[in-house]
Amino acid sequence: MIRSLLILLCILLLTGCVQKKILDDIQMVTIIGYDVPDEDKDGGLIKGIAVAPQYQPDGKVDNTVFIESAELSKEIRSQYNSGSSKPIVSGKLEVALFSREIAEKDGVIELVDTLQRDPSIGSRVFLGVANGEIEEMLSTNYGNVDTGTYFNDILTHNSKHGMLPQTNLHSFLYSYFSEGSDPFLPLLEMDDETVKIIGIALLNGDKMVGELDADSLFTFKILYEKFSSNDSFSVKLGPDKYASIYNIASKRKIDYKRAGNGKILITGNILGVIKEYSGNKLSPEALKEIKETMEKDIEERGTKMIKTFQELRIDPLSLGNVVRSRTRGEFDRDKWIDEYKDMDISFDMNVKITESGIIE
Amino acid sequence: MFRWFKKTQSPDKLKNLPELIKNLKESGDFFHFESKQHGSSFFLYYFKTLVHETPLNEHILRFLSQEPITSLKDIKDKVPITGIIITEDLKIICEKVMTGYVIVRLNENSVECALIPCQVKKARQVSQPEVEFTVVGSKEAFVESLDTNIHLVRKRLPVHELKAYELTLGKLTNTKVVVMYLEGIANEENVNTVKQRLEDIHVDQVVDSSVIMQLISDNRNSPFPQLVDTERPDRVVSVLCEGKVVILSDGSPQALIGPTTLVEFFSAFEDYFVNWIVASTARLIRFFAILFSILVTPVYVATLTYHYELIPSDLLSTLVSSRQRIPLPPILEALFLELAIELLREAGARLPTKVGQTMGIVGGIVIGTASVEAGLTSNVLLIIVALSALASFTTPVYRMSNTIRLTRFPFLIFAHLWGLLGITLCFSFLIVHLLKLKSLGRPFLEPIYPLRVKDLKDAIIRLPLRFQSTRPVQLQTEDTKRFNIKIHKDKNDFHE
Numbered sequence: 001m002i003r004s005l006l007i008l009l010c011i012l013l014l015t016g017c018v019q020k021k022i023l024d025d026i027q028m029v030t031i032i033g034y035d036v037p038d039e040d041k042d043g044g045l046i047k048g049i050a051v052a053p054q055y056q057p058d059g060k061v062d063n064t065v066f067i068e069s070a071e072l073s074k075e076i077r078s079q080y081n082s083g084s085s086k087p088i089v090s091g092k093l094e095v096a097l098f099s100r101e102i103a104e105k106d107g108v109i110e111l112v113d114t115l116q117r118d119p120s121i122g123s124r125v126f127l128g129v130a131n132g133e134i135e136e137m138l139s140t141n142y143g144n145v146d147t148g149t150y151f152n153d154i155l156t157h158n159s160k161h162g163m164l165p166q167t168n169l170h171s172f173l174y175s176y177f178s179e180g181s182d183p184f185l186p187l188l189e190m191d192d193e194t195v196k197i198i199g200i201a202l203l204n205g206d207k208m209v210g211e212l213d214a215d216s217l218f219t220f221k222i223l224y225e226k227f228s229s230n231d232s233f234s235v236k237l238g239p240d241k242y243a244s245i246y247n248i249a250s251k252r253k254i255d256y257k258r259a260g261n262g263k264i265l266i267t268g269n270i271l272g273v274i275k276e277y278s279g280n281k282l283s284p285e286a287l288k289e290i291k292e293t294m295e296k297d298i299e300e301r302g303t304k305m306i307k308t309f310q311e312l313r314i315d316p317l318s319l320g321n322v323v324r325s326r327t328r329g330e331f332d333r334d335k336w337i338d339e340y341k342d343m344d345i346s347f348d349m350n351v352k353i354t355e356s357g358i359i360e
Numbered sequence: 361m362f363r364w365f366k367k368t369q370s371p372d373k374l375k376n377l378p379e380l381i382k383n384l385k386e387s388g389d390f391f392h393f394e395s396k397q398h399g400s401s402f403f404l405y406y407f408k409t410l411v412h413e414t415p416l417n418e419h420i421l422r423f424l425s426q427e428p429i430t431s432l433k434d435i436k437d438k439v440p441i442t443g444i445i446i447t448e449d450l451k452i453i454c455e456k457v458m459t460g461y462v463i464v465r466l467n468e469n470s471v472e473c474a475l476i477p478c479q480v481k482k483a484r485q486v487s488q489p490e491v492e493f494t495v496v497g498s499k500e501a502f503v504e505s506l507d508t509n510i511h512l513v514r515k516r517l518p519v520h521e522l523k524a525y526e527l528t529l530g531k532l533t534n535t536k537v538v539v540m541y542l543e544g545i546a547n548e549e550n551v552n553t554v555k556q557r558l559e560d561i562h563v564d565q566v567v568d569s570s571v572i573m574q575l576i577s578d579n580r581n582s583p584f585p586q587l588v589d590t591e592r593p594d595r596v597v598s599v600l601c602e603g604k605v606v607i608l609s610d611g612s613p614q615a616l617i618g619p620t621t622l623v624e625f626f627s628a629f630e631d632y633f634v635n636w637i638v639a640s641t642a643r644l645i646r647f648f649a650i651l652f653s654i655l656v657t658p659v660y661v662a663t664l665t666y667h668y669e670l671i672p673s674d675l676l677s678t679l680v681s682s683r684q685r686i687p688l689p690p691i692l693e694a695l696f697l698e699l700a701i702e703l704l705r706e707a708g709a710r711l712p713t714k715v716g717q718t719m720g721i722v723g724g725i726v727i728g729t730a731s732v733e734a735g736l737t738s739n740v741l742l743i744i745v746a747l748s749a750l751a752s753f754t755t756p757v758y759r760m761s762n763t764i765r766l767t768r769f770p771f772l773i774f775a776h777l778w779g780l781l782g783i784t785l786c787f788s789f790l791i792v793h794l795l796k797l798k799s800l801g802r803p804f805l806e807p808i809y810p811l812r813v814k815d816l817k818d819a820i821i822r823l824p825l826r827f828q829s830t831r832p833v834q835l836q837t838e839d840t841k842r843f844n845i846k847i848h849k850d851k852n853d854f855h856e
Contacts, residue, residue, distance in 0.1 A: 012777070015777040021668055022665055023680060024683045055676070055681040059677070152673070
């Protein structure tokens with residue numbers, strides 16, 4: 001009896017140690033952006049822009065923007081607090097953006113590290129690189145929606161159904177720390193009153209070294225992962241003659257051993273449906289032409305892309321991981337990078353058109 | 361406490377019959393009647409309010425006045441009523457006259473008398489069950505008369521194995537209590553446990569079977585009922601056939617069933633009247649409703665107080681904007697609403713039915729909307745609390761639904777103190793308590809723990825009747841087999 005009373009007493013006394021965060025008494029930051037501060041205006045090394053939504057009782061959402069500069073990113077947080085009516089918390093963070101300048105010059109790992117170290121931040125937070133003025137991008141109101149959710153929605157649906165490969169904090173850290181791959185991040189740009197994904201930023205370690213434009217995303221996705229999407233791919237068959245392929249499902253296969261020593265063969269398999277054809281009649285010959293043109297087109301683009309990667313000495317396709325997992329013994333990263341840049345990597349594409357409409 | 365009563369009534373203090381009669385005459389409804397005919401005389405004494413007038417006039421008085429009576433034995437021979445007692449024992453006389461016997465003496469000073477049974481049996485007609493109403497199935501419910509109740513059981517179970525062990529409880533109320541069981545099926549240990557526990561009861565009044573239930577429960581400090589009470593004779597018959605023990609008490613329309621398990625409280629008797637798929641779905645919904653009812657308000661308090669990260673972004677704006685103007689922290693907000701619901705329920709239960717309905721409307725609509733408009737509670741919480749109150753009423757056994765509503769409050773407090781961790785802690789306390797509970801010495805959480813796969817056929821889901829061929833393992837019945845299953849292969853009637 002006495003023992004159970006003591007336990008109860010401990011429970012009651014210990015509750016004083018728990019910190020309460022009542023939902024309507026906190027400021028939840030949903031998106032955060034990092035930029036290099038202007039040297040003459042504000043001091044410090046990093047400028048942080050945080051946006052917190054204010055939900056009004058009538059259903060409206062206002063966004064409060066906090067802009068501060070400091071030496072360390074966590075110092076910025078305490079500066080935000082001095083300008084906020086409620087304590088700022090980071091548990092609902094959905095997107096973290098880095099300006100191109102930071103990504104190219106300073107590298108992003110220090111900033112990502114603070115995100116990763118905060119237990120209240122989930123590992124599914126989106127990371128991205130902002131092309132252009134990040135302060136303006138985050139200060140804009142995108143309709144009656146909180147800015148973080150707006151960015152999150154753009155990135156989510158594009159990586160689920162569109163051509164953007166899956167990226168988030170977890171996958172970034174995985175590629176960054178694993179020996180045989182380099183990370184990449186979505187590249188966003190403000191276009192009038194909306195935000196667009198204009199491609200992906202290629203990173204070597206934590207520094208941005210190159211980019212791929214939106215047109216190359218399809219090829220990159222085929223090379224990078226298995227996917228199925230609702231987006232279309234158009235094949236140019238000749239002047240004024242196009243075909244459009246929808247409902248694409250793709251699988252990639254990497255042959256390392258069978259292709260011979262020091263050689264890698266990437267095979268992509270695509271299933272697709274023809275929805276639009278600008279020619280007269282979709283005859284079996286025409287189908288074959290579409291298929292072959294598409295195969296050739298993607299193969300060309302893919303091979304070119306791989307060449308670029310080799311020149312930049314980066315491995316966003318994580319071929320190194322494939323090699324590491326299929327060879328015995330210790331994996332030597334330096335040796336791999338050395339070999340990688342002149343490796344014979346070939347790309348083979350197979351297209352299968354499953355449907356071409358019901359009228360023959 | 362009741363010593364004053366003992367002083368006057370106790371037959372120990374009275375020396376002989378004339379003194380007893382003198383004592384009884386102090387009551388206004390005690391009648392005496394003298395007759396002197398044919399040279400013989402007799403004296404009748406009885407309580408007018410306890411005696412049936414018709415047999416008294418038609419049988420007793422007619423026979424007594426027709427023929428000369430010389431001895432008490434004559435009465436026993438001539439009056440056409442069974443159960444006439446001739447005795448000098450004051451204790452018996454006193455007991456019998458209080459239950460509607462007529463005292464007959466041959467002269468005014470004799471100490472010996474004849475006792476003729478002539479009770480008036482006034483009882484409510486057997487009517488429809490009100491607490492456990494089912495759409496299909498029998499529409500009979502127990503009443504306050506023990507004899508009627510036993511009749512309702514016996515007519516459904518006309519076998520000689522059905523035993524009804526009778527005993528009297530309560531020093532003052534002298535309530536007749538009957539333990540019913542099927543000999544050769546019910547485990548003797550269970551029967552003896554019940555008998556022994558009943559015999560050990562020493563209280564002055566047993567006015568209802570719920571008193572017995574509280575007195576013979578294994579853990580009297582638990583909010584959980586450890587015996588099922590029912591008003592349905594068909595349910596009683598069904599559990600008797602399973603090998604359970606049933607306690608019926610005079611003056612109470614509720615029978616007690618034991619040993620029982622937690623899951624039995626969530627099975628309505630209607631589950632056996634409908635198809636097993638329908639019944640199982642209903643049971644699953646009920647279990648979900650219980651968990652929902654206990655946990656949803658605490659989870660609301662915990663997430664809003666501590667775990668804002670867990671709230672989906674799409675829900676965030678709804679929650680925040682609904683709580684924007686509310687000055688109270690989530691726990692006070694929740695307690696305020698839960699208290700309001702409890703007040704409504706209590707007020708509704710105390711008021712007559714027609715006024716009670718108005719109460720519900722006044723409470724539900726006026727208080728609910730007004731408190732939201734006044735900015736005292738958020739409308740999201742109002743929905744949650746109303747739903748969880750509704751969910752708690754899905755429990756078929758009324759006692760259990762009370763317990764479930766009560767369980768919510770410790771959960772709420774723990775949720776406020778420690779968040780989800782507190783809920784987990786409170787839940788483990790609850791589980792430990794349930795694990796320790798016993799019903800007539802049998803584990804209360806069976807068949808979940810101890811796991812008895814055989815008994816799962818009629819627990820969280822109810823399998824078809826052909827799977828119910830064995831009696832519950834928990835009861836350790838003497839005859840485990842209920843029937844032999846023969847599965848006929850259906851002939852295909854379709855000629856293809």
